[in-house]
Amino acid sequence: MKIKCIVVDDEPLALEMVCNFVDKTGFLALQGKFDSALEALAYINSHEVNLMFLDIQMPDLTGMELARVLENRKHQGSPKIIFTTAYNQYAIEGYKVDALDYLLKPFSYEEFLTASHKALRFFEKKDTAPKASTEDYIFIKVEYQLVKVLLREIILVEGYKDYVKIHLSGKSSPLLSLTTLKSMEEMLPEDHFMRIHRSYIISLDYIQSISKSTVNMGIMNISVSDGYKENFLRFIDKWIN
Incomplete structure (x- = not known):
């Protein structure tokens, strides 16, 4: 090339x-x-x-x-x-x-x-590398290497100023990547992941329970920010119906 x-x-x-x-x-x-x-x-x-x-x-x-x-x-x-x-x-x-x-x-x-x-x-x-919308894994930059991460193992992504924590099923500690939550949002397929807070993207597969303002992900409860509530409420309606 x-x-x-x-x-x-x-x-x-x-x-x-x-x-x-x-x-x-x-x-x-x-x-x-x-x-x-x-x-x-x-x-x-x-x-x-x-x-x-x-x-x-x-x-x-x-x-x-x-x-x-x-x-x-x-x-x-x-x-x-x-x-x-x-x-x-x-x-x-x-x-x-x-x-x-x-x-x-x-x-x-x-x-x-x-x-x-x-x-x-x-x-x-x-x-x-696979496209997140059609494949079952993505590559995440960790230090100076690309690490393959299975989408089905991602519970949630927690954003900070200069990096993100990717919480994975079966892993005792999150994966740290020097990227932004916005970049992660663009990589993850919308039919399996949703941003519900300025600092959190969640996997729909790992939701344990929901209310109109809170999501229980098993490992933590996350409040839904006002800016993301409309989209989240539409998701609740589809889930219930």
Whole structure:
């Protein structure tokens, strides 16, 4: 497969070096190079880009700010990111915006190739990964790997600011993933899962009892938020009838 990528760096020598590395890598296809994150964002908005090699310290809009823009809008066409930077203090922030890897300058072609192969494995697995609406499992990012999770084992998903807890049947502790509850909501099929609270998505299969404002999931009782009550009450009507 060919991964469509762009390179973004305001240092001319670094920009050319990474572009040369891309050209040497058979499964990467260079679509463009930019010395401005704003120009890169404009390009991404109108072109298909799978992967971005992104510097962090840049004027106007930093690479981390660009990554947050793409993360916040959760657009399915947004590229994955491999950061290229001289500053190691951004590694944790890179993890929070779901970056595939973090290359610390100066890096060799071997290091670049290792990170690129990580991207290749991600896209190959994504191409063959099941769709939640038609299959019985999804892949969840846990640390720097994708973990297969069976839909039938998910009791509920509990959302926090920067991560979620996925409570699984038969497991003593939840699975932690550095993603958002909104992302989980988009992945889970609507005919088996429902969001009933700003912090909770539940599996309909594990409901023990319900009232007009509370759901008992066995492991905990969850109040239904006002913003989700209308949808939940429609579900109750169908369940009763």
